[in-house]
Amino acid sequence: MSEKLQKVLARAGAGSRREMETYISAGRVSVEGKTAYLGDRVEGNELIRVDGHQVKLKPLADDLCRVLMYNKPEGEMCTRKDPEGRPTVFDRLPKLDGSRWVAVGRLDINTSGMLLFTTDGELANRLMHPSKQVEREYAVRIFGEVNEAMLQTLRHGVKLEDGTAKFQKITYKGGEGRNHWFHVVLSEGRNREVRRLWESQDVQVSRLIRVRYGDMEMKRQLPLGGWTELNLQDVNYYRKLVDLEPETQSKVKVDEKAMDNAKSRRIRRSVKKHQHRSQQATRRRR
Incomplete structure (x- = not known):
């Protein structure tokens, strides 16, 4: 059964559905070597490229929805690469094989706090869409x-x-x-809506911190610059919130504590190591 091109690309982790619609409109997506247009539908076995790079498509049944909660510090950009070399929210996230993290919305450079990432572009799109009325605090x-x-x-x-x-x-x-x-x-x-x-x-x-997305609050033990992967129950809370079928599997161990002190310390050590590497890289560029 065919699906909208932007939906297939979002599921493959190429970006949110809204981002993919923008890419298609700009002529940055091709299907079987021909420029794609908004409204195109695909079966999922075609050769699809975004900016000339082949996208590894995922069958719906094989896709595992994962969600990260990230405590964004001020000073980080919500973009994959910044032309001015400033740090981005993607710098610290775990690497993925055959997929990529999609940010659920954005926080501006001077805003900190709760930012969600997922491998499921459809979930990201629905959580961001005004029609779903998902609260942000x-x-x-x-x-x-x-x-x-x-x-x-x-x-x-x-x-x-x-x-x-x-x-x-x-x-x-x-x-x-x-x-x-x-x-x-x-x-x-909307862009800078709270400030405006x-x-x-x-x-x-003079200070802006996101503390809640939906009914889920920022985990208090999660340090600035730290991330944690949500368990199956929390992932399915967000999926149910936007009328998606529940996920059946998770990368998080069933018996793993949500956020105990030992895990919090490990995250803090990881954040410090990343900061040290970033400082060394900055000094080398100078």
Whole structure:
């Protein structure tokens, strides 16, 4: 049975379905040597190339959905390669054979916190799509005076350059002077949406941390720059959330503790080793 080309490419780990649609529209995808177009369907046994590189296709039955939770530090780019040589969120992730990690949305360079990666491009696409209404929660430190009228405006909707946006929930978390912490919830991931909403009220976001995606919160013992693979139950939570069939297998051992102190220490050591190698590479480039 044929499937949409972008769906087949997403399942193969070439990128999210939305990214693949952009690639196809730009003429960067070919099928059997001919430029592909949006709307094309394939059987899954064709020779497909993206930017001239052959994509190793995966039959639906052979695809194993894996999901990572990553604690993104500030200063990392949500791109595979940065032309300016800045570190990216993909630098620390485990290597894959015949597949690749797809980021579930993006966080800008000055935002830290919970970022998900998966080998299933269809899962990534659905988790990002506004129609699924998947909640994202952020901890935000605001510099400036905030009053109830401003909060009501942010709850009811603000007209931005790409349409009206609003926070579904705003919770005050304390502060001193002109610095105040809030937790905000929204269910879409437009570019810099949280910052732009606050800036529309003439206040500045001085810190932004994603703390939740769906009902799953960032694991507190996961250090900045560290990642952990979700177990089968957690993977299937996200799949059920966006109406996908449950996965039956996992790379995570059934008896492995979710995040004990020993595992947290191993992750921290791995992060430090990566930082040391990155610093050495930077010095060599200089």
